[in-house]
Amino acid sequence: MIDIENVSKIYPNGSEGIKDVTIHIEEGEFVFVIGSSGSGKSTLIKMIMKELNPTEGKIVINGIDTTNLERNKIPYLRRQLGIVFQDFRLLPKKTVYENIAFAMRVIEAHSRHIRRNVPTVLSLVGLQNKADAYPNQLSGGEQQRTALARAIVNNPPILIADEPTGNLDPDTAWDIMCLLEEINRRGTTVVVATHARDIVDLMRKRVVTLNKGRVIRDVENGGYFDEI
Amino acid sequence: MKFSSVKYYIHEGFTGLFKNSLMTVASIATVAACIFIVAVSCCLLANMRSMMTQIEKNIxxxxxxxxxxxxxxxxxxxxxxxxxxxxxxxxxxxxxxxxxxxxxxxxxxxxxxxxxxxxxxxxxxxxxxxxxxxxxxxxxxxxxxxxxxxxxxxAQNETDILLKLNKVISIVGFLSMLILAAISVVIITNTIKISVYTRKTEINIMKYVGATDWFIRWPFIVEGVLIGIIGALVPLIISWPLYDKCISLIYVHLPFIGNIAHFLSGYTIFSVLIPLCILAGILLGVIGSVTSIHKHLNV
The missing domain is CATH 3.30.70.3040 (Alpha-Beta Plaits)
Known part of the structure; x- marks a missing residue:
């Protein structure tokens, strides 16, 4: 589903973001990417999203080779990916419902599908009663649920979460992780870059550990690697 | 392009106007001020030219x-x-x-x-x-x-003077219109740039959820067009009756001018000026929004 092969990223200022990283993620997997700040997690996520281009190597997402992808094809690559950020990135002037419907409008979905799908994902993330609320009327957890709902409303095969619990208290963080697991159970491939040691240890999923831009550990049913 | 998307662009264009009301007012005011100055200069120039021709005919x-x-x-x-x-x-x-x-x-x-x-x-x-x-x-x-x-x-002397005057008016008129137009373009694109900048998060999010560049541009273009049309219409609607009033005042208080030459009627000037200015307003709006979004699309 996601094939990252011998990928390196050297920034224009000469600093190395990622060095010779190879990761293969199968359809339906749940993978944690962990590592300290500056280990290259965000660089990796940005390259998967094609916000950054690798200096070397190639990345294939759901059969699409992103290496030489034309600019006007990038939106169609991103439609394969649901993306969740640490800072939620909701539109403050739109309600919860509108924020989610927005993701469907953008891909020119039919209004009928919007009216059907948005309430469905809202109840999946447990926000059916908050449809008309604005983001600033929601708690952090609720905002992240909204962001999650937006990420999955178009039913993408892959969900990428970059520090999804970074701004949340431990209980709420756990709820969000459970929600991610639930989404994974429904068949979506989930990749989570995180710092949340306790959660990684508890969930016993595949854990890829990055250090200084290299993969130093890649284990099934792993925990947080103590050496980093 | 799907019909539902067209509806969405127009809807978003209008909501953009109202949701960013402060920037909208600023943009419209800028366009209006520029178009007003251009319209006043046009009235002056057109009248000078027409009076010159009338005087020329008498020679x-x-x-x-x-x-x-x-x-x-x-x-x-x-x-x-x-x-x-x-x-x-x-x-x-x-x-x-x-x-x-x-x-x-x-x-x-x-x-x-x-x-x-x-x-x-x-x-x-x-x-x-x-x-x-x-x-x-x-x-x-x-x-x-x-x-x-x-x-x-x-009347060789009069002819020579008139010819020189005519040349000066043409050159000065052309240059001042050119400078005014250039200043207007800069001011208007800058105002629209600020308006787009305040919404860069929105553009950013649209990019992440897989919006194409054109899908992002259209609402801004609709908004730019609306700003252009309103910004052009407001000063024109104000300056037409103002112009007619000025002319009748001049005829009353400075009657000798009427003996030399006649002013162009408001209709003659504004029937040309209105479509031209609206077109200019639309163009300014579109160019302003397209160039200002461009930078934010590279994510």
Whole structure:
């Protein structure tokens, strides 16, 4: 589903973001990417999203080779990916419902599908009663649920979460992780870059550990690697 | 492009106007101020040009004929002169007419009382007007070649001054319009840039959820067009009655101006200015929004 092969990223200022990283993620997997700040997690996520281009190597997402992808094809690559950020990135002037419907409008979905799908994902993330609320009327957890709902409303095969619990208290963080697991159970491939040691240890999923831009550990049913 | 998307663009364009009301007002005010200045300058320039042409038309050429020409040859000369390019009218003045005119002008019947139709010292003449005084010299040299023409009189000094004035007005007018237009473009694109900048998060999110560049641009273009249209219409609607009022005030308080030349009517100016300015407003809006979004699309 996601094939990252011998990928390196050297920034224009000469600093190395990622060095010779190879990761293969199968359809339906749940993978944690962990590592300290500056280990290259965000660089990796940005390259998967094609916000950054690798200096070397190639990345294939759901059969699409992103290496030489034309600019006007990038939106169609991103439609394969649901993306969740640490800072939620909701539109403050739109309600919860509108924020989610927005993701469907953008891909020119039919209004009928919007009216059907948005309430469905809202109840999946447990926000059916908050449809008309604005983001600033929601708690952090609720905002992240909204962001999650937006990420999955178009039913993408892959969900990428970059520090999804970074701004949340431990209980709420756990709820969000459970929600991610639930989404994974429904068949979506989930990749989570995180710092949340306790959660990684508890969930016993595949854990890829990055250090200084290299993969130093890649284990099934792993925990947080103590050496980093 | 799907119909539902078109509906969405228009809807978003309008909501964009209202949700960012402060920036909208700023943008519209900027466009309106620029268009107002351009409209006022246009009114001034158009009137100066039109007055110049009116004055030019009054500067005729008098062509005096040799004495004792038969009516046939006079008609022939008249026909020949009408055929010269840029001659717009040829009026025959018989010696009798000329005498009558002179008597009226001098208001001194006594001095001229000895003269009547039988001993009239004046000769037949033609009053010629031309459509553009730049060609006066060419026309005169053509007339000189016609048989039966004794003398030609024209106001050379006035013509030269008018020609120079005309040139100065054209150059100054053209330059000032150019500078005004350039300043307007810079100010308007900057205002729209700020308006787009305040919404860069929105553009960013659209990119992440897989929106194409055009899908992001269209609502901004709709918004730009709306700002352009409103920004153009407001000053035009204000300046039309203002212009008419100014003209009638000038005619009342400075009546001598009306004797020299007439102002263009509000309708004449604004029937051209309104569509032009709306077009300019739309163009400015579109160019402003497209160039300002461009930077934010590279994510």
């Amino acid at each position: 005729g050429i008098s062509v005096f004929l040799e004495d004792k020409l038969s009516p046939e040859s006079i008609t022939m000369i008249s026909e020949q002169m009408k055929r010269i390019p840029h001659v717009s009218s040829v009026t025959y003045i018989s010696p009798d007419d000329a005498l009558e005119e002179l008597k009226k002008e001098w208001n001194a019947d006594e001095v001229l009382s000895g003269f009547d139709n039988n001993n009239n010292p004046l000769s037949s003449s033609f009053e010629i007007s031309i459509d553009n005084i730049e060609y006066q010299k060419d026309v005169i040299s053509e007339i000189k070649q016609i048989d039966g023409v004794r003398n030609i009189r024209n």
